[in-house]
Amino acid sequence: xxxxxxxxxxxxxxxxxxxxxxxxxxxxxxxxxxxxxxxxxxxxxxxxxxxxxxxxxxxxxxxxxxxxxxxxxxxxxxxxxxxxxxxxxxxxxxxxxxxxxxxxxxxxxxxxxxxxxxxxxxxxxxxxxxxxxxxxxxxxxxx
Amino acid sequence: xxxxxxxxxxxxxxxxxxxxxxxxxxxxxxxxxxxxxxxxxxxxxxxxxxxxxxxxxxxxxxxxxxxxxxxxxxxxxxxxxxxxxxxxxxxxxxxxxxxxxxxxxxxxxxxxxxxxxxxxx
Numbered sequence: 001x002x003x004x005x006x007x008x009x010x011x012x013x014x015x016x017x018x019x020x021x022x023x024x025x026x027x028x029x030x031x032x033x034x035x036x037x038x039x040x041x042x043x044x045x046x047x048x049x050x051x052x053x054x055x056x057x058x059x060x061x062x063x064x065x066x067x068x069x070x071x072x073x074x075x076x077x078x079x080x081x082x083x084x085x086x087x088x089x090x091x092x093x094x095x096x097x098x099x100x101x102x103x104x105x106x107x108x109x110x111x112x113x114x115x116x117x118x119x120x121x122x123x124x125x126x127x128x129x130x131x132x133x134x135x136x137x138x139x140x141x142x143x
Numbered sequence: 144x145x146x147x148x149x150x151x152x153x154x155x156x157x158x159x160x161x162x163x164x165x166x167x168x169x170x171x172x173x174x175x176x177x178x179x180x181x182x183x184x185x186x187x188x189x190x191x192x193x194x195x196x197x198x199x200x201x202x203x204x205x206x207x208x209x210x211x212x213x214x215x216x217x218x219x220x221x222x223x224x225x226x227x228x229x230x231x232x233x234x235x236x237x238x239x240x241x242x243x244x245x246x247x248x249x250x251x252x253x254x255x256x257x258x259x260x261x262x263x264x
Binding site: 017018020021022024025028038042045046048049050053104105106107108109111112115118 | 184185186187188189190191195203205206207208210211213214215216231239
């Protein structure tokens with residue numbers, strides 16, 4: 001399969017629950033159009049959507065950047081926000097600092113970050129308290 | 144969250160509509176075959192545990208239900224307890240090609256009937 005190297009960025013606004021998920025559905029459309037295998041598209045879309053929801057729920061603003069190469073699809077999610085003080089704790093299933101409003105959206109149960117890691121072949125997270133959080137996600141195209 | 148048995152029979156969206164006494168709010172092709180269903184209000188659970196092609200029963204009414212269905216490759220959404228999504232949700236579903244129904248049944252009753260439908264038809 002021939003897939004051109006492409007990169008595109010999506011701005012995401014914190015607190016905008018109406019549009020939360022638009023970037024991820026756009027990313028999914030792009031990957032489908034490029035002929036990326038459906039199982040890979042699904043893993044990227046799920047990881048992207050969880051990350052996008054985290055950004056909307058917790059950060060002021062941020063970007064989701066998609067890059068597609070012949071071997072892999074990568075996502076970089078960078079936000080300006082409160083950051084995460086204890087990354088190890090945040091990665092535990094069920095740990096959450098979500099508000100009732102976030103839970104009413106069907107999110108905020110402490111499943112997001114573990115689910116992103118589950119869908120990624122490579123996952124990195126860095127955070128500075130008071131400044132923001134950066135995620136890097138790679139999903140390999142080869143089965 | 145509940146998921147029906149993986150080895151269940153396939154039923155069509157039309158069968159599901161009948162079994163759940165549901166109104167069809169969005170979508171037209173009800174011949175699509177469904178192998179599994181899940182019942183959940185927590186979209187993170189759906190994203191973590193669903194399989195492509197599942198149908199989702201939910202009591203949560205928000206844009207995120209449709210976006211979750213799109214992202215997770217679900218074949219349709221049924222809102223329980225007679226909940227009717229607003230225009231914005233139906234517009235999103237229409238654009239994404241996600242069939243949407245509303246059943247007057249509770250999540251428990253709808254899940255039970257669907258389980259029977261998958262296992263006994």
